[in-house]
Amino acid sequence: METEPAILALAALAQSTRLDVFRLLVKHEPEGLAAGEIAKALAVPQNTMSAHLAVLSRAGLVSARRISRSIVYRADLARFQAVMSFLVNDCCQGRPEICAPLIESITPCCPPKRKGKAHAGSHV
Amino acid sequence: METEPAILALAALAQSTRLDVFRLLVKHEPEGLAAGEIAKALAVPQNTMSAHLAVLSRAGLVSARRISRSIVYRADLARFQAVMSFLVNDCCQGRPEICAPLIESITPCCPPKRKGKAHAGSHV
DNA sequence: ACTATATTTCTAGAATTATCGAAATAATAG
């Protein structure tokens, strides 16, 4: 991922309503959630929410598809992953010793193979 | 990490000059770099750069300490790590299957032991 | 065609951010 889209994504997430929206949509993967339900869930006027959703959409962090009268939004986890990778690379820059601890600190959150514990390490 | 400081950090990084500054400072860990040198390296007026450094500092992403006439800035990698963990948790939310691929995609960036390749996986 | 529902676009005001010249502050040297 290049710098410009990464900045767009960071800016999109650097706003409390939008961060809440993204969290909500992640929680509702993979079904997604209609615009109106998002607005209701977060107690924000629909047109205001529409503007925020447009920002997230422009940043590529969410996708939208019309279903009947509703427009259902979904979090784009692949894009989110790309943004995270971009940031980690900023940290690494050919010097693994710098951010190996970073990797270790976030890895326990998602044990890739193991299923014994799965404590989700939510507060690291 | 809580939401508010995370948003502050995201906003700080969501600006090209500041993202460049952070990258530059990571590259210069652990010695740090003086404000004037940062400004010169990125071809930005010193007072403008000072404002950007203040934003990064308020966000906790950099620290400053005076050394003689210079003020030397350093990247705060622990804080950066905390922000990354915060974001990953947004993705995981007790559902490891969602972002296990994320973890896998950023892990090869920092092979903790290996020194052979270090290809940094920069374009994921 | 008309009505109701779901969402977006238009428009505008308030607030915040980015930029930078000029002046102020801090540290060192002579």
Place this chain on the structure above:
DNA sequence: CTATTATTTCGATAATTCTAGAAATATAGT
């Protein structure tokens, strides 16, 4: 104390963002 260097603060302007009321668009039901 004066001069020099390094950096920040002040002040002002341009640009962007956030918010939301009002109007417009799209879909579905009667």
